[in-house]
Amino acid sequence: MRIAVNTRLLLKNRLEGIGWFTYESFKRICTAHPEHEFFFIFDRKWDEDFIFSGNITPIAVPPQARHPLLYYAWFNYSIPAVLKKLQPHLFISPDGYLPLSPKTKTIAVFHDLNFEHYPKDLPLAEHIYYRRYFPRFAAKATRIGTVSEYSKNDISRTYNIDPQKIDVLYNGANESYRPVDEFTKTVTKRIYSRGKPYFLYVGALNPRKNLANLLKAFDVFRKNSNEEINLVVVGAKMWRTSAISKAWEELQFRDDVLFCGRLETDELRNVIGSALALTYVSYFEGFGIPIVEAFYCDTPVITSNVTSMPEVAGDAAMLVNPFSVNSIADAMHQVASSEDLRKSLVLRGRLRRREFSWQKTADRFWKTIEKTLE
Numbered sequence: 600m601r602i603a604v605n606t607r608l609l610l611k612n613r614l615e616g617i618g619w620f621t622y623e624s625f626k627r628i629c630t631a632h633p634e635h636e637f638f639f640i641f642d643r644k645w646d647e648d649f650i651f652s653g654n655i656t657p658i659a660v661p662p663q664a665r666h667p668l669l670y671y672a673w674f675n676y677s678i679p680a681v682l683k684k685l686q687p688h689l690f691i692s693p694d695g696y697l698p699l700s701p702k703t704k705t706i707a708v709f710h711d712l713n714f715e716h717y718p719k720d721l722p723l724a725e726h727i728y729y730r731r732y733f734p735r736f737a738a739k740a741t742r743i744g745t746v747s748e749y750s751k752n753d754i755s756r757t758y759n760i761d762p763q764k765i766d767v768l769y770n771g772a773n774e775s776y777r778p779v780d781e782f783t784k785t786v787t788k789r790i791y792s793r794g795k796p797y798f799l800y801v802g803a804l805n806p807r808k809n810l811a812n813l814l815k816a817f818d819v820f821r822k823n824s825n826e827e828i829n830l831v832v833v834g835a836k837m838w839r840t841s842a843i844s845k846a847w848e849e850l851q852f853r854d855d856v857l858f859c860g861r862l863e864t865d866e867l868r869n870v871i872g873s874a875l876a877l878t879y880v881s882y883f884e885g886f887g888i889p890i891v892e893a894f895y896c897d898t899p900v901i902t903s904n905v906t907s908m909p910e911v912a913g914d915a916a917m918l919v920n921p922f923s924v925n926s927i928a929d930a931m932h933q934v935a936s937s938e939d940l941r942k943s944l945v946l947r948g949r950l951r952r953r954e955f956s957w958q959k960t961a962d963r964f965w966k967t968i969e970k971t972l973e
Contacts, residue, residue, distance in 0.1 A: 600972070603687040603703075605678070606639040606657075607664055608694055611646040612863070615803070616770075616888060617710060620746075620960070621693040623771060626651045627961035628968075638685055642673060667728035674698045689972060697736045706971055707740040708768070709733070711885025711907075712753050713807055720806040734758050742971045744768045744964065746886040747907040766967045770886045771957030775864050776895040779872035787873040791859060797829040798931060799874035799898075801867070801889040802881070804836045804843055809882045809903075809921050811846040814856060816880075816927035820935070821852040823928070828855075828935055830878075833870060835861045872896040876934045876941070879903075882921040887911050891955045894948035899941045901930045911955075915947035 604625060608618040629637050630652045637655045639645065642664045645657045660681055664673035678698045682690060687703060695709045712733070718726040737743060737758040743765045745751050755762045779787070788794050798817065802808045810832070817830045847853050862870060871877065877893040879902045890911050893900045900916035902908045909918055917934060920926040933940060 600635045600689070601638065601685065601687040602635060602968070603638040603640060603682060603685055603690045605690070605692040605694065605696065606645075606649065607642040607673075609639070609641065609645070609649045611648065617694050617708075619773070619888070620708070620710070620770060622649070623773070623957035624693070624768075624961050624964050627958060628965055629655055631961070632965070638681075638687065640678065640681055642677075667724045670696060670728060675700070689968065691968070695733065695736055697739050699735060699739055704741045704971055705739065706742050706744060706967060707736050708744040708746075709737070709750065709754055709885075710746055711750050711883065712757055713883045713885070715757055717807055717883060740764075742766065742967055744967050746770050747910055749907040749910055750885045766963065766970070768960050768963045768967065769955055770888050770891065771955050771960050772888065772891045772895045772952070773864055773957075776868050776871065776892045778897040779869055783869055784873040787869045791831050791870055791873075792829045792857060795827050795829050796875045796935075797831045797857075798876055798878045798901075798935075799831050799833065799871060800878055801833045801871065801892070802879070803834050804832075806842060807881055807883045808834075809880050811842045812921060812924055813878055813880050813927060814843070814846040814850060815924045816931065817856065817878075818850045818852050819924060819928035820931040821855065824932065824935065826935060828875060830856045831870065831874070832856065832858045833860070833862055833867065867892075868896065871898055874898050876901055876931075876944075878927070878931065879908075880919060880921045880927050881908070882906075884908055890916065891952060894952035894955075897945045897948065899934055899944035900948065901927070901934060913947075913951045913954075915944060915951035917944070 633654050639655055639657045641659045644659055650657055660677045662669050664670050674696050679701050682701045682703050690703045691706045693708045695707045697705055697707050714721055714726050714729040737760050748767055751765045751767050871893055876899040879889050884907050887908050890900055890902055902912050902916045903921040904918040917930040919930045
């Protein structure tokens with residue numbers, strides 16, 4: 600069987616959520632199925648680290664698709680030309696984008712529909728493209744994969760898609776994420792938090808991650824606490840960060856908010872594992888990988904009570920109203936002031952994390968591939 604895969608988000612040292620999903624899934628799928636031939640289609644020169652096994656043929660096809668006009672060119676001209684040449688049995692797109700003209704069977708993975716619910720959080724050209732084409736991608740796909748029951752229901756309702764056409768694959772956590780020892784915690788706090796305990800945010804700095812409300816909640820928490828606890832923010836800036844900048848500038852305790860930028864996996868493991876708690880209070884998520892990463896690191900979690908996050912967290916996290924600064928601040932106070940609560944959350948997190956692994960994701964994904972080709 601010949602399977603073509605959109606791998607444009609496999610970028611050396613720049614893997615984000617969908618890139619990690621692609622990497623972890625296909626590393627396992629390709630090595631587990633040497634009887635099949637895979638064609639990885641990149642929009643630039645590939646890195647050999649992404650050629651996981653001998654049954655993978657990499658192909659670089661311009662242009663580099665990083666803007667709506669280039670998305671259109673790549674998926675409507677470049678990809679169809681490659682598919683015409685390869686004649687694969689299946690084309691898989693882990694980021695959901697599809698060519699609309701070829702008759703090849705397709706699987707599109709939709710991670711969430713945030714652009715349908717919060718279009719103003721994206722640049723104008725991006726949200727126009729997404730809202731114009733993703734309904735077409737949903738209709739075109741032979742099958743759709745997604746990462747939570749919440750997103751499955753959202754896709755079905757929003758695009759009027761038969762739920763039987765949609766498979767929930769879930770996400771996992773990198774195997775590097777695990778608890779760290781006390782010495783590592785001490786060193787990590789010295790490097791990233793001036794030696795003090797800290798709450799942690801991990802994720803891109805974009806509006807739906809709700810960092811502005813988290814900053815405000817941290818200020819409220821500190822005003823009502825005698826403990827010197829910092830907030831460490833890990834992540835790269837994306838778009839429309841003015842609200843985050845404004846919130847930070849208005850903080851009384853802004854000097855105790857420490858921005859670290861993007862961290863590689865080994866260092867991020869230490870930072871997550873050394874945190875007092877992860878504070879992940881987005882107002883929209885299709886899954887929320889940092890929640891599971893924190894579970895694997897034995898770190899307590901505070902997360903939102905909306906969209907997919909309660910589904911992922913189960914009973915293993917403090918759930919808050921992301922639109923209420925006081926709700927977030929109160930959870931921070933409870934976690935900071937109660938060692939028993941932190942221990943309870945860690946124990947529940949150990950049970951909950953068993954539900955999510957990249958091997959389970961890959962196994963579910965392969966079943967979707969088999970169903971598509973029936």
